[in-house]
Amino acid sequence: MTNSPLFARASTRRQLIKSAALGSAAAIAAPYVRGAHAAGSLSLGCWDHWVPGANAALTKLCNEWGAKNNVEVKIDYITSQGEKDKLTAAAEAQAGTGHDIMSHRDWNVRIHQNNLEPLDDVVGGLIKQYGPISPVAEYLAKIKGTWRGVPTTVGSQVKPCCSRFDLYQQHAGIDLRDMFPADESKWDNAKISNWNWDTYLDAAQKLHKAGFPVGLPMGQSSDAVDWVGALYNSFGVVMVDAKDNIKINSDETRTALEYLKKLMAVNPPEVYAWDDAGNNRWLISGKGSSIMNPPSAWAVAKRDNPQVAEQCWTHPMPRGPKGRFVGQLPQFYGVWSFSKNKQAAKELLTFISQKESSAQLVEASFGYDLPSFRTMYDLPTWKTVGPPVGTVYGYPPRGDEQTSIAGAPARSEVGAQIYNQAINTVMVAKVTQGNEKIDDVIKWAENELEGTLRA
DSSP states (O other), X not given: OOOOOOOOOHHHHHHHHHHHHHHHHHHHHSOOOOOTTOSOEEEEEEEOOSSTTHHHHHHHHHXXXXXXXXXXXXXXXXXXXXXXXXXXXXXXXXXXXXXXXXXXXTTHHHHTGGGBOOOHHHHHHHHHHHOOBOHHHHHHHEETTEEOOEXXXXXXXXXXXXXXXXXXXXXXXXXXXXXXXXXXXXXXXXXXXXXXXXXXXXXXXXXXXXXXXXOOOOSSXXXXXXXXXXXXXXHTOOSBOTTSOBOOSSHHHHHHHHHHHHHHTTSOGGGGGOOTTHHHHHHHTTOOSEEEOOTHHHHHHHHHOHHHHTTEEXXXXXXXXXXXXXXXXXXXXXXXXXXXXXXXXHHHHHHXXXXXXXXXXXXXXXXXXXXXXXXXXXXXXXXHOTTTTTTTTTSSOOTTEEEEOEEEESOHHHHXXXXXXXXXXXXXXXXXXXXXXXXXXXXXXXXXXXXXXXX
């Protein structure tokens, strides 16, 4: 299950921000009692992981580092339900007091850039160690040439296909485990190239006819925005480019929307009302044949419907005319500019970003957590976790699969508005549910994009 946002009314949000700010200020004002051997202290506000045991793995790593460096480390795990983690970050930024290190999801680094310490030394060192970093992580956390956040392993995710290989084999004649075995060295380029959006549509139509439709959300939640954003990228759709040019009125957009008219016709009708848990429930129920999601649905199915879990296989997204793309949502750690122990904060972030640390975090999350470095995708968890063994091997982007985020390549402040307004999925709903003409929908999108640029 991905993070399911609950939207509070504006008044409630203001009250929560105010109370969180007061709470943060009170915590800082309280006297700090130094331990007998402590050389300092660090406080972290971290996203509260949904996987049991995952928080404990992070706590263990931080405590190990603290003991070795004579630093007392305290972690507060903050839920994302009701956006409490984001509201807490907003309160601390406003008050100028709070944790030394704070976790930030999706666009939050951009929002708080003026209150975050530059982290070029930390991220630059990691890039020297592990090679190129995810372009989505760079897009979200490198603001005006400066890194303001360190990409985390904890909570970072991509959303590839998670499919019932038994149903694909029986009703569509596709052997997903043969196409994407749990060993990239055995992937056959000819077979993989055939895994494209045309093949996906043909399979979806056959699975729908057999009574096991694919389940692709088409609301305004992140799961919907992410998979549609990946499809748009694979068709070459650009909403706004990096120079503020509106590009949505294109042949690529028309081709993508025509395709989506066919694809959404073989989805269950309720997908337009799904939240981020809707596709998970669809697969776990045994009614669905495929979703696009992190391994969370499979992990829950292991507990609630083991017979479904044993038939799941996570694998890359279909390829489009412009390539194969998967939606990515990294998380980040930022160091507040008002932190009292910035150097220790940077050293801790460097430690928990090492491959050895990431391996422990990935194992504790059963393969859900994803580092932002491809050189870490050989960690053993993805190859060994099951059942079936190897089921999530295809979760990290492999082969020709590239990461993407809806809203890019527009300036991040523009991209954030495109993403949060779910312009891409609203376009699809207007065409497929509202039966509006594609050219009229494109004109609507142009007007919306002009508004985001003016804002």
